[in-house]
Amino acid sequence: MSRTILLTTTLIAGMATTASADTLRLLTWGGYAPDEVIELFEQKTGHTVEVTKSNNEEMIAKLRATGGGGFDLVQPSQDRVMGPQMEFGIYKPIDMSKIDESLFIPSMLMATMANTTVNDEVYGVPHVWGTSGLVLNTAEAGDTVKDYTDLCDPAVAGKVTYRLKRPTLIGFAFAMGEDPFAAYGDEEKYKEIMGKVEAKLAECKPNVKTYWGGGDELMNLVRSGEVTASMAWDTGGWKLNDDNADITFVAPASGALGWIDTFVLPAKGQADDVAYEWINFVMQPEIAAMITAAAGNFTASAGADEYVEDGLKAKYQNSFPQEAIDNIKWYPPVPAGLEAIEGEVLDRVQAAN
Missing domain, CATH: 3.40.190.10 (Periplasmic binding protein-like II)
Structure with missing residues (x-):
């Protein structure tokens, strides 16, 4: 068993579980919801997760066709949030009080919130980036x-x-x-x-x-x-x-020059509370490192680089000291x-x- 799995299993063992059986319908990219992460989430919460893999164009098309229905959490790039929301109204605002902001790299969280704000409401928080x-x-x-x-x-x-x-x-x-x-x-x-x-x-x-x-x-x-x-x-x-x-x-x-794939709530999603649980779960450093291993890119989880494979961690830390992370120019719409x-x-x- 890997160091990450051991740490994660220990982490989960100390958390209370809930009896809810709500299903999270997740529309995301390949690698962003690995089977082992889904298994750990379901073990912790009692929820189930249904994954549909997609890309930016398909995500927007699916949500436009349903007026924001069919899914409970989607992951478009941050430059595909403001425009589609203003034009089609396919998302709903994020309740930031339900997001554990301490889990995020601050500069990435602030940049994504700014680039996904419509009428003073935040519609996206960051996940995977490059x-x-x-x-x-x-x-x-x-x-x-x-x-x-x-x-x-x-x-x-x-x-x-x-x-x-x-x-x-x-x-x-x-x-x-x-x-x-x-x-x-x-x-x-x-x-x-x-x-x-x-x-x-x-x-x-x-x-x-x-x-x-x-x-x-x-x-x-x-x-x-x-x-x-x-x-x-x-x-x-x-x-x-x-x-x-x-x-x-x-x-x-x-x-x-940076891109970020976000977490966004569809306008007609039916499991917002489960979506918030998923976001806070996968942004834990130990879990985020598992996603990096599957996707190949790092996440906006603060400290997650400490849990990734040693070779990749060294490359990341060499390329991105903190000042370089804070100096990334994130693509707006x-x-x-x-x-x-x-x-x-x-x-x-x-x-x-």
Whole structure:
């Protein structure tokens, strides 16, 4: 029996159980509700859990079709909460008095609450998260690359790769001292920021070996040594570290770019109390570590990294000291019109000589 299971079993043995047999209908992503976690929850509470695996698009479609019915807890990404709620009214507010806030990493909880607030009501709290930032071969790139714009440094010329996608625009903007998220409500200001980023990316183009399109392509470029500095996901960097200790994920000085999958209550959910129990249960550090083992990403549970497998814990703590966590730039909902601006910028960078 693993250390995590032993700790968790001991934890549960000391808790009172309830006789309620309410069922929690959970609409979530693969890996977010492992069988062993469900078993422990059912053992503790007497409730049952029915899991439907899905993704953002399907979650919204299912809830739209039923007006927010059919499920008791759903897990859309935080940028899929405010907009759908304002447009379709498919969620209900969260009663924060029923959430044990002490279980959460404070900066993540505050960011998600802010990004899911509609008419002064909070609709989401954070669960699983991940980031994009820098994946570097530190033996080759040395200390040269500390932020996104350092990918343009002559020291790594011809050894750089990133995507011609939205995260690159956002990352470069932050590294250039701008705040693109703060400009979301001002289209002209956003165009101005994107204009500066476009000029920088065009200037940087000779440094880029290739613009990667898929994860396998990226991993092969870094593994082969063709690329020593890239923009990529944290989990990709940690996976590469298993093969080469010199390669790792580094949180950029201006902040890694973060996504969070949330907990949200559907408008017509019928087991809110069970949903709150589930949230508080899975955010316990020992339980959250089990979810990390299944999903591959960390959760917003404070202290859960101490319970994950030692190798992954070391990589996480190396990439994310507390100041790097607090400096993550979390993606807010994208207003209409901005993606068109970004698309035009990316097209011009692609076409630039």
